Amino acid sequence: MKHLLIAALALAMTSSLARAQEAPIQAILQAQSALIMENSRRTIAPVIAAVSGSGLPQAQDVLQAWQGKKLWQRTTDGLFFRAEKADGATYNLYDFDTRDASGSAPVSDLEQIKPNSGIRALIGSALVQFQLQDADPKRRLAALTSVQRNPSADVLEPLRGSIAAENDPMIRAMKVRAERLLTIAYDADEAARIKAISEMSGDLGVDVRATLNPLLVTRRAVFVGAPPATLNIAEILEPGTSIEVTKAYDMLVEADLAPPRVTEAQVRSALAENAEGGRVGGIPIRQLDDPDMRLRAYAALAAAGSVPPAPGAAQIAQALKAHSIADIYLEPSRIVTDAVSEALGTIALTVGLNQTIDLVLDGLSLTSIYFLAAIGLAITFGVMGVINMAHGEFIMMGAYTGYVVQQIIPNHTASILVAIPVAFAVTFAAGVVMERLVIRWLYNRPLETLLATFGVSIALQQLAKNIFGTQARPLTSPAWLDGALVINDVVAISFIRIAIFVLAVFFLGVYLFIMRRTRLGLETRAVTQNPRMASSMGINLNKVNMLTFGLGSGIAGVAGVAIGLFAKVTSELGSDYIVQSFMTVVVGGVGNIWGTLAGAAMIGFLQKGIEWFNPSNTLAAQTFMIVFIIIFIQFRPRGIIALKGRAAGD
């Protein structure tokens, strides 16, 4: 019996020895068994390195099983398996080396390795090198994304190795790019890094800048005497010019190279602590509201030894002279930092160029918004000379019409297509009603038209508030208008803005067509130029005025739908645009659609240009723009394109 036991034990030992030779991954796992079971993020790194660095094809299986919490240890002999739940309390075991099923075991004989999220992340980055060569392109892409997100020196070699075998051209290009960036950041060979830097300079990608910028990170350090030449010095700071004297001195103090400065607050508290019998250092307390007296009192205290002496200006200057303060690159190689600075300079130039293009596109889209908001006004104010302060409320009405239509027709594309003509119809009707009821009585009293239409405006605004509430209503654009046309990482323009641009161009065409090619346009122009003569020629003034005013109002409604797509629909929507719209028409030149276009362009580009100087402050941009317009009007009171002849008189 005893012999048998020994024999069995010996057999077991030889078999496990034999396994070590023909089961290499299991052997590695056995060697690291204690650390695996410890399951701690701090100590697990060498285990993962041993597995992934083994060069064995099974390593990937082990890591995947481990990451997926499918790595189990059989407690009876300490071997590791991949386990799948069979039924009840038993699990099927699979050997890593042979990839075969190797029986099953009850759960009581097994212990699951449950890696925490930190360990799983480590395993994940170790898995990358396998996944980069995976047969499935999707997984290769996922692995590449993970490399780009968490770049590290370890993945550089596997990434390089995987490029040659890559057959998908897109992934290959991405891999090459990632490899270049990793080379810049982590390669040990300086020449290779510089080559990569010069290759990537001029590239607009945010990732390139994100790779290059950390290489120029500096730390500020204090040195006795001059800084050692072995360091990669970015800049030696001159106290008083490139760094404030007090700040420089405080750095010396922090490095224990100089006695601390005494601040005004410290002087005050020291004086307060040492006050005795109404005097401090021989000076009466009530005289201490003078800074000079305070310093004298403090000097007296210091002379008596009750407070530390304050270093004088001469002392500070001397201390600063004896030391130097410099910004030191964390990157030790001078050649690399120089190359990076140069590359970033090139990139900044390209980025600047592209930002200018982007600014122009922004200005263009703002121009089309202002033009769209003002084109209705160009008809009612520009052609007919009617000041319609309720124009903004017609824009708002159009936007709310769009909102209501969207409540009835849930399909966004269809609802927008329906909303545009409906909004035109609604505001056309509103304009005609207003013209008939109010404006036609006031054609000879323009100032009173302004006031009366203002009355309509506040009534309409409050009415909208009563009906729709004060909170913003959404006017959702169709899905195909979401997103943006991305040209590169800097230049992008959203589809909505393109659509508004198209709409603005369309309405410019509509305006030109109606004014130049239709009977209504002819009659409108005749009435504008000389109402009495037009009337004598048999033109019905009332009808023409009514239709023209309705047309202008209707276009305002359509503009409202367009504006509602990107702005919030509130009852104040119109009043946000009314002053700018009038400005657009007045600046451009009353009575000329090209003038309105020029005015919109001037205001749009001006506003974007001013915003560019100070992007955080759009209020300032608007303020300066209005001030500029007021001054501009002084020099061209009739606008950019002035009507010639007597028709221009007011």
Next chain:
Amino acid sequence: MQSAFQKRGASTVIFLTLLVAFTLLVTVLSEGMGIGVISTSFVKTLGKTLCLALVAISMDLVWGYAGILSLGHFAFFGLGGYMIGMWLMYERTREIVVSSLADAPIPPTAQEVSDAIANQIFGVVGSADFPLIWVFADSLLAQLMLVVLVPGVLAGVFGWLAFRSRVAGVYLSILTQAMTLALSLYLFQNDNGLRGNNGLSGLQNLPGLAEVSQALVSVWFLWGAALALGLGYLLAVWVVSGKFGSVLRGIRDDEARVRFLGYPVETYKLVLFTGTACMAGIAGALYYPQAGIINPAEMAPIASIYLAVWVAIGGRGRLYGAVIGAAFVSLVSSWFTGGQAPNVPLGVYTIKWVDWWLVVLGLSFVLVTLFAPKGIGGLFDLLERRTAPDRHGADLGPDQGALREKEASE
């Protein structure tokens, strides 16, 4: 000139008598000095209304007499308020700071006091330094001069630019509106040195008068406002009664003709525009200490348009009309929007005046413009049986100068 002044004499005497009687009545009924029938907050409301009447008179001078529809006079009003508010806030904060530092073991230096005040005032906009524009804030006299100077200089520069390039009519209105918008947008910025959209607050606490009750202060301000209104009214009557006033009316009715007669139209307009801006500034300086707070929203373009609404409803071109309009519309507005007006149940829908008042105001404004261009003041013409000659009848032509049917038949 004497005769013209006398012509307005009757209405002036009546107006001033009513103003004095009103002031005495409110004083007697007030909490601060009388039997306490009227609450202090209502005394303040009445005092504020007098200030609004004063700014309405300035608006009536520019618009009703000279035909310049300025949409910027309420901005001048607000600027005056800001100027006096700076001193009130500085001085009040200084008192608090000094009294809190009085217990410190070491007396504070001037710099420390100033830093503490700046920290108190500008902490809310994340700053602790005095901006340059507060350089005179410690001097009451300087700030009182600025109350007149700042609106005056702004109006002067703006008016000079606008009038010399012959911007007139609706263009001028739009331009003044743009100026007001620019000013209020500027004041909305937090880094402008006037506390951005927080505005200036605590203005009702007069420095050095901490122990005087608000009830008493409110009556003092009522007197101040009544005095300013009375003087402003007299000044306005004097201005419009003389030759200056005749030229102004001439400009309103036909600017080109006045210019051809040899009058420097631009100078007349500029003097009037600047002078009324100063008047609006004074009104604002009296208004905001009673309101207690001023912020940029008060100066938005809409406020200036409301000012025009008051004058139009009261009756343009007559000074008491402006006063009536401002008092009537602002008091009725605050009655309706203050939730004091009873709701009107209609069965299916209850009209809440808080929601519907603006609709009513807007529409009644349209009606007044269309059917009663003379406003409430026109009622006095009816009382005096002074009616315009009836030129009406169907138009014979669409132009302003076209003969009317009746005239043609004569």
